[in-house]
Amino acid sequence: MGYQQELRRSLGVLGNISMGFAVVSPVVALYAVSMVGTMIAGPAWVWALPVVLLGQCLVVNVYAELASQWPLTGGPYQWGRRLLGPSFGWMSGWVWQFAVMFGNTTVAYLAAPWVFALVGVAPTPGTMVAVAAGILFGCMLVNAFGIRILSWFVSLGIAAEAVASVLVGFALLLFFREHGFALFTRTLGAEELSGGSTVMAFLAVLAVAGWGFIGFDACVSTAEETKDAGRQVPRAMWWALLSVGVVVILNAIAVALAHPDPAAVVAGEDLDPVTTAVISSFGSWSDKPFVLVVLIGFLACAMASQGGAARGVYSLARDGVFPFSRYVRKVNRRQAPIGGLVASTVVSCSALLLGLNATAIGSLIAVGTAATFLPFFLVSLAALIARLRGTWVPSGHIRQGAKGTLLNVLAVLWTAFEVANVCWPRAILAPPGAPWYQVWAGLLGTGVVITAGLVYLLARRPQDKLRAAESA
Structure with missing residues (x-):
């Protein structure tokens, strides 16, 4: 496709699946949103999960056709052009690139409380930011050793996921239930945060739950390091999304049924319902081991996500259309995109400033989710327009014809709805008394990225360089 092979093509389909699985991560997905979801809509929040999973299946369907034809790192950029x-x-x-980098910020920030829980120290907003920055730099060092070392750490994280998600989830569901399944028809008064409206509460939960199913595109990020990528990357995306989706829904149900007092979560008295459910079921001895296993899962997610971000930056920089491309496109002797790693780490760390003065879990989830759903929408829209114009007829291994067009329409509608829903400013996603910019975090984050992109597009005109390269 016009590029010299610079990255090491050593991943099989399982390695590619593991990258997607680690970034979607049932541990990160559930433990990041369970408290927020329960506070907003009570135990009934779990119904948002299958809705979001179905919507994301529409997106993967579009991505699969595109990745089958153009299995390149930096998918949205390569496909859109x-x-x-x-x-x-x-x-x-x-x-898309800034979406992934902001996603790294969110994962690192969400991992920080588990570090404090492991050492038994109460965090402050400033120390949370400092530890999250340390996690980002540590992940950068691991990524710098190349795809094989990264794959090894990701495999360790998946093993931790298996313990913390699958085994613990089934144990809670089968042996430690405190409530019946009728619990999922109740909100326990949580809708009062949304002015008493259950509809508004459910829309807010759909926005939060979107965070749980957004990392499957990491499979595309490592396409140029995957053997037979045109066939394997689409399969890997489906396996990553569906396997994580099933595990997340299983664990959300299990935690809610095993929790001794769901009303305390709704009231904001229990800020870690997952750990509470585990410790109350298995006993106090399980506290530190469980925290350690969860932390490993978070770190694996952060490493895989950062690796994807670095490869996306590399894809833009090797075409000379990213700021400081000469430096950002550099690959080290281990065939790792070291320039992209440094650039993505700096950007991710800068976004941590959002939580410097107040806890920013809900706000960072909103930023990460909004920034990620926007490229989902742009890719789906581009594919639909090209189909309807007749300028793109899928010619890879996956060709769906008229059915693909219908599913593409539904993907555009779903992603457009979710972008608007996530960007909608909600005070309930920020702590009481939080600064205004946390309430508006989703809209501000996407607005800044789009504005900066338009300024660069008009000032530096990278599109001219791409046209000249295509003509040559």
Whole structure:
């Protein structure tokens, strides 16, 4: 496809699946949103999970056709320029790249409390930011040793996921239930935070639950390091999303049924319902081992996510269309995109400033989710427009014809709804008395990224460089 092979193509389909599984991560997905979801809509929040999973299946369907035909690192950028031209492709890549980097910020920030829980120290907003920054730099060092070392750490994280998610989830569900399944028809008064409206509460939960199913595109990020990528990457995306989706829903149900007092979570008295359910079921001895296993899962997710971000930056920089491309495109002797690693780490660390003065869990989830759903929407929209124009007929291993067009329409509608829903400013996603910019975090984050991209597009005109390269 016009590129010299610079990255090490050593991953099989299982390795590619593991990258996607680690980034979607049932541990990160559930433990990040269970408290927020329960506070907003009570135990009934779990119904948002299958809705979001179904919507994301529509997105994967579009991504699978595109990855089958163009299995390249930096998918939204590479696909957008081929579907609707250099300007749209560059903007899609820009937005997607910052979405992944902001996602890294969120994962590192959510991992920080588990570090404090492991050592038994109460965190402050400032120390949370400092530890999260340390996690990002540590993950950068691991990634710098290349895809094989990264794959090894990711495999360790998946083993931790198996313990913390699958085994613990089944044990809670089968042996430690405190409530009946009728619990999931109750909100326990949580809708009062949304003005007494259960509809508004459910919309807010859909926004939060979106965070749980957004990492499958990491399989695309490592496409140029995967053998037979045109066939294997689409399969890996489906396996990653569906396997994580089943585990997340299983654990959300198990934790709610095993929790001794769901009303305390709704009232904001229990800020870690997952750990409470585990310790009350298995006993106090399980506290530290459980925290350690969960922390390993978070770190694996952070490493895999950061690896994907670095490869996305590398994809833009090797075409000379990213700021400081000369330095960002560098690959070290271990065939790791070291320039992209440094650039993505710096950007991810800068976003941690959002939580410097007040706890920012809900706000960072909103930023990460909004920034990620926007490129989902742009890619789905580009694919649909190109189909309807007749300028793109899928020619990879996956070709769905008229059914693909219908599913593409539904993917555009779903992602457009979720972008608007996540960006909607909600005070309930920020702690009481939080600064205004946390309430508006989703809209501000996407607005800043889009504005900066448009300024760069007009000032530096990277699209001209892409057109010249295509003509040559």
